[in-house]
Amino acid sequence: MREFKLYAITGEEFHQGKSLLDVMEEAILGGVDIIQLRDKTSSKKEVFEKAKQLRELTKKHNVTFIVNDHIDVALAVDADGIHIGQDDLPIQEARKLVGDKIIGLSTHHIEEARLAEAEGADYIGVGPIFETKSKVDVVDPVTTEYIRQVSSEIKIPFVAIGGIKLHNVDQVLAAGATRICMISEIVGAEDIQSVCKQFIQKLETKGV
Ligand SMILES: Cc1ncc(COP(=O)(O)OP(=O)(O)O)c(N)n1
Ligand SMILES: Cc1nc(C(=O)O)sc1CCOP(=O)(O)O
Numbered sequence: 001m002r003e004f005k006l007y008a009i010t011g012e013e014f015h016q017g018k019s020l021l022d023v024m025e026e027a028i029l030g031g032v033d034i035i036q037l038r039d040k041t042s043s044k045k046e047v048f049e050k051a052k053q054l055r056e057l058t059k060k061h062n063v064t065f066i067v068n069d070h071i072d073v074a075l076a077v078d079a080d081g082i083h084i085g086q087d088d089l090p091i092q093e094a095r096k097l098v099g100d101k102i103i104g105l106s107t108h109h110i111e112e113a114r115l116a117e118a119e120g121a122d123y124i125g126v127g128p129i130f131e132t133k134s135k136v137d138v139v140d141p142v143t144t145e146y147i148r149q150v151s152s153e154i155k156i157p158f159v160a161i162g163g164i165k166l167h168n169v170d171q172v173l174a175a176g177a178t179r180i181c182m183i184s185e186i187v188g189a190e191d192i193q194s195v196c197k198q199f200i201q202k203l204e205t206k207g208v
């Protein structure tokens with residue numbers, strides 16, 4: 001898996017009338033090095049069409065492309081990987097389907113992180129660090145304490161997610177995160193490039 005540090009997930013409810021492609025290209029131009037298509041409401045066919053466009057965009061900019069939930073769509077567009085949750089296929093079964101593509105798995109406590117590592121996830125999501133309105137049925141915030149646990153124990157890459165904003169990201173980095181992931185703070189921004197550049201600056205200040 002290529003190294004990454006600034007991860008943006010689509011969230012069309014936040015896009016302020018701008019097109020999906022324009023929003024994600026702005027994010028990439030601002031420094032995002034991995035993007036995820038996350039669409040909980042569209043039909044499979046619509047998700048496929050969006051994935052095809054984002055695959056083209058990410059190829060053009062040499063950025064990693066992940067599809068959330070839909071393993072079949074990820075395979076159909078030759079995405080770089082998939083992101084799955086605790087209620088999705090077990091990693092071993094997902095691995096049979098995707099081969100050496102990237103598998104990311106959401107985790108919310110250290111036992112899940114240990115299991116993800118043992119079962120061969122390529123990276124884990126660690127969250128939600130703070131309250132978030134971007135996901136329904138989300139668990140209570142795991143706080144930066146969970147970042148501390150994961151960074152001291154888990155060897156595979158992890159990315160902090162959930163309620164991360166420019167005003168609180170310093171706490172996330174201070175706890176040991178070297179990769180951060182956002183929906184609303186990036187794709188809902190007036191000036192997406194500027195927000196991404198500020199996140200990159202925060203990461204670089206911490207030596208990432
Ligand atoms: C990078 C990253 N981390 C966590 C999630 C959440 O995935 P999941 O638990 O499957 O929830 P949904 O996103 O499907 O609502 C994620 N998508 N990406
Ligand atoms: C999709 C998602 N997964 C989470 C998890 O903790 O697994 S938190 C989350 C929403 C992240 O959106 P925002 O940056 O707008 O808070």
Ligand SMILES: [Mg+2]
Pocket residue numbers: 068069083084085088
């Ligand atoms: Mg999911």
